[in-house]
Every structure is written in C-alpha cells, then in structure tokens.
Amino acid sequence: MARVSDTFDPWASEKIVLVSDATAGLKAVIAMDDLTLGPGFGGVRMRPYPSAAAAMEEAARLARAMTYKHALADLPYGGAKSVIVTGEQRLDTDARRALFEAFGDAVADLGGSYIPGVDMFTTPADMAVIRERGAAAYCAEADPSPWTARGVYAAMRAGVQGVLGSPTLDGLTVAVQGVGSVGGELARLVAADGADVIVADVDTARAEQIAEETGGRVVDVKKIVTTQCDVFAPAALARVVTREIVPRMSCCLIAGAANDTLDRPAVDSDLLGSGITFVPDFVANGGGVIHEHARAMGWSDEQLAEAVDAIGDRVLELVEESREYGGSLVDAALARGRRRLAEARG
Secondary structure (H helix, E strand, O other): OOOOOOOOOOOOOOEEEEEEEOOOOEEEEEEEEEOOOOOEEEEEEEEOOOOHHHHHHHHHHHHHHHHHHHHHOOOOOEEEEEEEEOOOOOOOHHHHHHHHHHHHHHHHOOOOOEEEEEOOOOOHHHHHHHHHOOOOOOOOOOOOHHHHHHHHHHHHHHHHHHHHOOOOOOOOEEEEEOOOHHHHHHHHHHHHOOOEEEEEOOOHHHHHHHHHHHOOEEOOOOOHHHOOOOEEEEOOOOOOEOOOOHHHOOOOEEOOOOOOOEOOOHHHHHHHHOOOEEOOHHHHOOHHHHHHHHHHHOOOHHHHHHHHHHHHHHHHHHHHHHHHHOOOHHHHHHHHHHHHHHHHHO
C-alpha cells in the first residue's frame, strides 16, 4: 500500500490536479511533473490509497519517472501520471463507464496538456471512454506488453554485457518476480537466450505454467527478491527493493519491468555499495511508451523494433558514463535526462 514519505514535496511537480465527482464516485490525482518536452503522457492507475496525500505522492513519483523515461527514450512527451482512488469493491460496467466519463471530462478540461494511457487495473476500453469525452488518450489496440518485455530483455542483456562481461544470458540465472503479460514474456525471452529461469507470482498456477514453458522453477513470492541468482527482474509491484532487504539480496544485476522499483532514492546508493548494479526502471521498461507513441504516429513494426532494441544501446552507454563519473546507472541516466531537458529549454 502506498504511504506518505517524510521527504514528499507536493511542490516539486509542475502541476498536480485533484479531481472529484461525487455522482460518479470519482476521486483522482493527475500529476504533471515536467512538460518541457511536450504534453504529459502517462498511464492511469486504479487502486485504493489510505489518503489523498498517499495518492498524490504516488502520482508525483511516477510522473517524475515518466519525465526521465521519455527524455531517455527521445520521445516528445513530458512526464505525467494519474491515479484513481478506488475501494476494494469491483465496479459493474455502468459504474465503471460513469467513472471514466467523469475522469475524461477532467482530462479534457486540461486542454491537451495530459495524455492518459493504460496502467495498473485500467484497460484500452477505459481509454476509449476518455476519448469519447473529447480528451486525447492513447489506447492502441495492439498489446504493448511484448514490446515492454522486449525492451527489458534488451536492457538486461546490455547490463549483463557491460557489468558481467557476458555477451548473452547463456548459463546465467534470472529470477523474474511476477509473470503476467510482461513478466511471462520476459521469462520466455531470457530462457530462449540460454538463461536458467526462476519465477514467482501470486498466481501459483500461472507461475507453474511459465516455469514449465521455460524449463525453470518456482519459488515463493516472499523469497524471490533474495533468491540466489545473477539477475533479478522485478515485473510486478513497485518498491520491492528496500534498504532493509538490500543486504540479503544475492544478485549482481537488477533489470526489470516494474515501475518505481526502489523504495526510496537512497536505496540506489545501498545497492551500489553492495556491488549490485541497478538498471533504472524508467530506462529498462521504456518499450511500452515507445510502443504507444509508435502506434499513434503510424510507425511500422520494423521502426518500432529498432526503437525498442535501442534501449540496450542506451544501457551500455549508461554503464560507460557511470564508470567515467564513478556513480550508478541511475546517476548517469538522471544526468543524461537533465541534459536533454536543459537543451530543450534552450
């Protein structure tokens, strides 16, 4: 569950909009972190939050990550994210439509400065409702999950090459946390590259199915983070790497699809001190936003594949830059993102 940190600064974002519609039962936060590169693009997440402040913090943290995700991927968007605060109950079809009609009206009122997309517990059908209300929304009919997985695989392979000196994953052990549409495809890709696969998922049957497909094995979801492996690939919940858990981790590299992997920024330094290289999530999982942009712009699959595979080249460059400056890959990525933003500001 999201919580409010002592360091959360609500004034760090360019704009945070609170939305409420009692008739539709809508309570939402739209965070726009930095619009230097273009309109804010970022997914709509639906989940319960203990407070409005907790929802604001998560939206703002994720929006900041989107700023750098777009900057590092050379995409013409600013960083944004939104969260819709829901209870534990499931919404019926009519109630869900009413909720997204109200949210779509709020997005339309922003005059194109925010473009929503699919995220946790939202669907292309929800985005279609938003568009019906006159707002822009990205909801490509093609599933972005395989492209997200492909980008993470490219990042992982590059990280292994740059950090471990191995040209492939052959003979290495990769532990994938969460084997849904993205994590499952990632497990297949790394297995095809010769890696030994370990998987964990809250859906035990799904984990067993992916393990059978990949010739891997299943471990308990509570143990996957500290399981002995070469590469840990989080592809489920956010903030799974905490300061408390770093000393118990047994991997050399972290490269996964989950957003907001680190519990707090200081964890990056803890990992560096423990000899664990963290490939920034906002770099590794950029395949999804590249896919959405590609579909919106009418790119061919060949153009899309080239752009997604370039994530690997970017990671290798960050490895070299981190060595030059003596910092982490996160430090190198943030420095590169700041340079691009500064150049765009002239």
